[in-house]
Amino acid sequence: MTSIVKPVARERHATDPVRRALELLDRARQHTNVITARLTEDDVTRQHDPLMSPILWDLGHIAAFEKLWLLQNLEGPIEFSEMPGTYNPFEHPRATRAALPLPTLAGQRDELARVRRQVLERLEAQSFDASDPLVRDAYVVRMVAQHERQHQETILQTLQLKQGEPYAAPRAFPLPSGSAPIEEGAMVRFPGGRVRIGTDDRSEAYDNERPAHEVELAPFDIDVTPVTNGAYRQFVDNGGYDIRQYWSDAGWAWRTESGARAPKHWAQDSKAQWRTRSMDRVDRVDPLLPVCHVCFYEAEAYARSLGKRLPTEHEWEAAATWNPERGVPQLYPWGDEPLTRELANVDQLSFGAAQVNAYARNVSPIGCYGMIGDVWEWTSTDFAGYPGFEAFPYPEYSEVFFGTEYKVLRGGSWATSADVARATFRNWDYPIRRQIFAGFRCARNA
Numbered sequence: 001m002t003s004i005v006k007p008v009a010r011e012r013h014a015t016d017p018v019r020r021a022l023e024l025l026d027r028a029r030q031h032t033n034v035i036t037a038r039l040t041e042d043d044v045t046r047q048h049d050p051l052m053s054p055i056l057w058d059l060g061h062i063a064a065f066e067k068l069w070l071l072q073n074l075e076g077p078i079e080f081s082e083m084p085g086t087y088n089p090f091e092h093p094r095a096t097r098a099a100l101p102l103p104t105l106a107g108q109r110d111e112l113a114r115v116r117r118q119v120l121e122r123l124e125a126q127s128f129d130a131s132d133p134l135v136r137d138a139y140v141v142r143m144v145a146q147h148e149r150q151h152q153e154t155i156l157q158t159l160q161l162k163q164g165e166p167y168a169a170p171r172a173f174p175l176p177s178g179s180a181p182i183e184e185g186a187m188v189r190f191p192g193g194r195v196r197i198g199t200d201d202r203s204e205a206y207d208n209e210r211p212a213h214e215v216e217l218a219p220f221d222i223d224v225t226p227v228t229n230g231a232y233r234q235f236v237d238n239g240g241y242d243i244r245q246y247w248s249d250a251g252w253a254w255r256t257e258s259g260a261r262a263p264k265h266w267a268q269d270s271k272a273q274w275r276t277r278s279m280d281r282v283d284r285v286d287p288l289l290p291v292c293h294v295c296f297y298e299a300e301a302y303a304r305s306l307g308k309r310l311p312t313e314h315e316w317e318a319a320a321t322w323n324p325e326r327g328v329p330q331l332y333p334w335g336d337e338p339l340t341r342e343l344a345n346v347d348q349l350s351f352g353a354a355q356v357n358a359y360a361r362n363v364s365p366i367g368c369y370g371m372i373g374d375v376w377e378w379t380s381t382d383f384a385g386y387p388g389f390e391a392f393p394y395p396e397y398s399e400v401f402f403g404t405e406y407k408v409l410r411g412g413s414w415a416t417s418a419d420v421a422r423a424t425f426r427n428w429d430y431p432i433r434r435q436i437f438a439g440f441r442c443a444r445n446a
Contacts, residue, residue, distance in 0.1 A: 017203060018128055021138035022120075024145040024419055029116060031417070032062070032152055034349065038168060043159075044105050047098035051435055052158040057097045058151050059108045061087040063115045066144050070119045073393075074126065074140065081394030090396065134393050137203040143393075146204070149417035156351070156415045157435050159279060160265075166280035175345065175354040182288070182357050184231050185223065185306070188319075188367040189446055192219035195318045196329050198386050199424045208398035209424045211388045215314050219446035222311055222319045225356040225369045226377060226441045227302065230287025232294070233274060235302050236262050246304045251297030254432050264293035264434040279351045288355035290375045290439040296407045296431035299378045299440035311443035313381040313408045313426070320364050320371040320411070321423045332423055333364035333371050339418045344373035346421045348414045353437075368441075372421055375439035376409040383408050383428040401428060413437035 036044070036055070044055040053061075064087035068080060082088045086100050103111070128135045159167040198212045199205050240246055241261050254260075265277045266285065274285040294302075296310075303309050311319070321329045330336055334343060341347050344362045345354045353374040363369050371377070383406040391399045406428040412421030415437050429436055 017137040018123075018141070021141035021145065022123065025119075025141055025148075028145045028148040028152075028417070028419070029112070031347075032059075032112075032148060035152060035155060039105070041105050043162065043167075044108075045098075045102070047095075048158055048163060049161040049435065050095040051433075052154070052161060053094050053097045054102065055155050055158055056102045056105065056108055057087065057100065058155050058158075059112060060102065061089070062148050062151050063087075063108070063112045065147055066119060067115045069140055069144050071115075071122055074122065074135070078393060081396045133202060139203060140393070142204045143206075146206075146417075146420050149420050152417065153413070153415040153437075157437070160437075161435060166277075168280045175348065175350055175352065176358040177355055182225055182228075184228065185442075186225075187221040187223055187442075187444070189219060189221050190217065190315065190319055190322075190366055191324050192217050192446070193324070195314075195322045197314050197317050201424075205422075205424060206397065206426075207390065207392045208383075208385065208426050210390075211386060213387050217314060217318055220311070220315055220443050221446055222315065222366075222368060222443045223441035224367060226290035226375060226439045227299075228287060228356055229276075229285045229289050229291050232263065232291040232302060233285060233287065235305055236266075236274075240301060240305055243305070246301040247297065248300060250431070251301055254295070254297050255301075258432075260298070263291060263298070281352075286355070288357070289353050290356055290370070292353060292375050292437055292439050293434050294378075294439060295434045296378045298434075300380075303440075303442040306442065308442035308444045310378055310380040310440060313379040313410055315443055316371075316377065316379050316410045317423060319366060319368050323365040325365070330365065330423075333368065334361045339372065339421060341418065344370075344412075344421070345414045346373045346412055346416050346418045351414070353414050371411050372423065373412055373416070374414055375411075375437055376413050376416075376427055377411045378438060378440040379408045379410060381408045382406065383426070405430065407431050409436070409438055 036059070039055065044059070047054050064083040068083045073079065082090060084091070086092070086102070092100060123141070126135070128138055130136050134140050194214050194216050196212055197215055199209050200212045241255060244252060247255055262274070266274055269275050275282055276285050300310055320333050321331070323330055332339060337343070339346065344359055356370055359370065362372060364371055382404045384402045385399065409427040409429065410425070412425065
């Protein structure tokens with residue numbers, strides 16, 4: 001496949017929500033086809049890392065989830081939240097999925113296409129009853145489209161871990177370079193006060209983003225940009241991985257057991273220069289790129305080395321979208337204008353982060369750059385429901401993961417779809433995880 005489909009900007013107030021949801025569904029499939037077009041049978045069958053499924057399983061799971069929600073569960077009652085059997089993630093942990101009876105790549109593509117044909121026929125006759133929150137404004141269609149988009153990022157994480165022949169990325173979208181100098185470690189102040197967090201949107205937001213609620217925040221300072229490779233390299237070169245006082249007890253236990261000495265995919269060449277691998281490229285560590293593939297504990301240790309800390313997710317969202325002068329949140333850091341690839345580094349098939357000062361309009365009301373796109377940002381917050389949380393349409397999406405095991409990440413990465421990357425979106429993962437496209441920015445008490 002040689003064509004690249006350009007994502008269309010999300011219309012927050014589409015005149016025809018059903019038509020809009022169908023466009024999202026179609027665009028998600030086109031993107032799946034693009035990122036998997038060059039993959040071989042071995043690429044998709046092999047388990048490249050115990051943390052990740054074989055890509056063939058992800059493709060099958062996409063089809064099974066779509067079949068379940070847009071064919072079987074469409075009019076309820078909801079019998080299953082995940083299709084029982086091979087593609088149920090709760091029945092089969094990632095490390096075991098390579099042993100499952102998976103079809104060929106051609107067979108999996110045929111199944112994706114077959115299910116989609118059935119779904120489109122079914123949706124033509126569907127009554128989108130406004131009294132049913134599952135189908136109102138075609139919510140369930142949007143949910144399935146977002147689910148496929150999220151698995152695209154999972155597939156890209158797997159390809160980043162792929163051994164052997166690197167994955168050749170489509171380079172149709174060159175990234176901009178930084179246009180203005182940055183002051184490393186510069187911070188801006190959020191004045192504090194009562195702010196609104198989350199959303200009441202029920203057309204696309206997940207249950208863990210709801211309901212909108214107010215919180216009281218003390219004044220705090222937060223980094224203008226994500227921590228860069230250049231800044232993090234100083235932490236590495238100054239022996240930060242060996243200085244016990246920078247690390248929490250849990251972080252030091254991880255550091256000792258893992259033997260980590262630098263971000264994942266960093267290595268020194270014969271001249272002791274740091275280089276990093278991104279998909280099919282091995283390049284010098286660009287000091288102006290946001291550091292990526294660091295776990296929560298590494299981010300926490302770096303922040304402690306500077307007398308700082310990681311922001312809470314409430315602080316992160318306030319810094320990203322709250323307009324202190326108007327006393328209201330914006331949809332995005334730059335305002336309410338829909339997200340496009342020109343505004344932030346998302347949906348990038350050139351496969352990589354941009355320099356932290358590359359997107360001049362991706363700046364929040366208080367002056368934070370790059371809070372949408374490039375890298376997910378770790379926060380200090382455990383994943384839990386907001387006050388008044390209600391699981392919808394199934395508890396296995398969010399609620400079963402609530403607790404102290406997972407930390408919240410915000411903002412999206414270069415691999416995140418523009419149809420998913422929103423300021424209220426909450427990602428979560430174990431604090432030891434480094435395969436995700438994650439970095440961070442620091443905060444401190446004012």
